[in-house]
Amino acid sequence: MDEAEAMPAEAEVGPFARVRVTVNGAPHEAEVETRTLLVHFIRDVLHLTGTHIGCDTTNCGACTVLLDGKAVKSCTILAVQAEGRQVRTVEGLAEDGKLHPVQEGFVEEHGLQCGFCTPGMMMTTVALLAKNPNPSEDEIRHAIAGNLCRCTGYVNIVKAVQYAAQKSRGGGSK
Amino acid sequence: MIPPRFEYFAPSTLDEAVEILGRYGGEAKVLAGGQSLLPVMKLRLAEPKALVDINRIPDLAYIREDGGWLRIGATTRMNDVNDSNLAKRRYPILTDAASVIADPLVRNMGTVGGNISHGDPANDLPACMLALGAQFAVRGPKGTRTIPAASFYLDTFTTALEPDEILTEIQIPKPRTGQGNAYEKLEKRAGDFPIVGVAINLFESGRKIESAGIGLTAVGPTALHAKAAADSLVGQAPGDAAFRRAAELAMQIAQPVSDLRGPAEYKRAMIGVLAQRALRTASKRAGGGA
Numbered sequence: 074m075d076e077a078e079a080m081p082a083e084a085e086v087g088p089f090a091r092v093r094v095t096v097n098g099a100p101h102e103a104e105v106e107t108r109t110l111l112v113h114f115i116r117d118v119l120h121l122t123g124t125h126i127g128c129d130t131t132n133c134g135a136c137t138v139l140l141d142g143k144a145v146k147s148c149t150i151l152a153v154q155a156e157g158r159q160v161r162t163v164e165g166l167a168e169d170g171k172l173h174p175v176q177e178g179f180v181e182e183h184g185l186q187c188g189f190c191t192p193g194m195m196m197t198t199v200a201l202l203a204k205n206p207n208p209s210e211d212e213i214r215h216a217i218a219g220n221l222c223r224c225t226g227y228v229n230i231v232k233a234v235q236y237a238a239q240k241s242r243g244g245g246s247k
Numbered sequence: 248m249i250p251p252r253f254e255y256f257a258p259s260t261l262d263e264a265v266e267i268l269g270r271y272g273g274e275a276k277v278l279a280g281g282q283s284l285l286p287v288m289k290l291r292l293a294e295p296k297a298l299v300d301i302n303r304i305p306d307l308a309y310i311r312e313d314g315g316w317l318r319i320g321a322t323t324r325m326n327d328v329n330d331s332n333l334a335k336r337r338y339p340i341l342t343d344a345a346s347v348i349a350d351p352l353v354r355n356m357g358t359v360g361g362n363i364s365h366g367d368p369a370n371d372l373p374a375c376m377l378a379l380g381a382q383f384a385v386r387g388p389k390g391t392r393t394i395p396a397a398s399f400y401l402d403t404f405t406t407a408l409e410p411d412e413i414l415t416e417i418q419i420p421k422p423r424t425g426q427g428n429a430y431e432k433l434e435k436r437a438g439d440f441p442i443v444g445v446a447i448n449l450f451e452s453g454r455k456i457e458s459a460g461i462g463l464t465a466v467g468p469t470a471l472h473a474k475a476a477a478d479s480l481v482g483q484a485p486g487d488a489a490f491r492r493a494a495e496l497a498m499q500i501a502q503p504v505s506d507l508r509g510p511a512e513y514k515r516a517m518i519g520v521l522a523q524r525a526l527r528t529a530s531k532r533a534g535g536g537a
Binding site: 088090108110113134137149151154156215219220 | 300
């Protein structure tokens, strides 16, 4: 880890803990400092950099991943808390080179500009649609209340979620 | 931001957790959802030497009625409350509050026990607990004791919990016929801490208010128990006159401070507005209306 390398002396590192976690279906195991945040474990240890670090203060949702299927902010969870659990990141969405319906929705409806919030926004959408396959616009807006977009606004994001919902239910055109 | 270093423990029993807390003598913190603890650690407002993760202890997450009580396990997530038909149907104040705490992602981790025992006057559930006359089961080295919500909150971030005690269960009296309750929260933006909040619990019988509980959020060093305001309702007919007077009494005990969320006078005025709003909703619910 970058932080570990930046530490001045061995004595000032640690304590450590062994973490075993399944990420996007693949088991991983690593010895990390107990204070390692899940987002750093995902990005710096597993090198899955699709999960972004935005505000680092539990506000923006750029770091959203699924923990046992539930959308959570990985900047506010310790890696050790994920011990023995299932994590899904944006890298786990596409299968066999084919975009997930949620990814397709964000492409088709132009649900992004800079794209920084997009991985988190999509993970929240995946969790929403698993629980509520046919959400109303109001339900969508409430569900993404913990994910901030600072450029495109939410109109096209809502459309992207609606597209994904339609597509996931097996519907064709809207 | 990375939290300061700490020893991490994930005990599988409450006794073990209590023993570790005792060993660190006030230098360890309980980790439940971590949605308040990890942010304060990142900011170095708390630098515990050890964290005791209680999530691996079985049977600490549940919502059930048993005996005269609704019992909520300490590690029950906020969204488990929102998904609970029992809470929705019989304890609407809990879903009023749990649905506006932080945002949906935080609510997937944040726990009922954490929101109640963190001791932040801006947490939403403490005022609800005061209004409902709840009590908390607490496990320590000498076994279990029960602390009423009304004597739990001592000061900001300071509760009646000893350093080697863990809040294990929230106990709320089962509703009687004629009971209604509601929580109103005013936010600057979705997911923020409240500007202010008001929790109301009412019992009505024969078009008279038989008893009432009122809790206030974010207008004092702790959540406030507005006893005089609640007592003023007893024996009165539910309606605007009685509600306005109770709201004025609630405004009198509020000690708001001016900050980024608004000036003190504004917050005091909003206590009055929200109190009347919550009283009307609670009264409607007491009559069996939605």
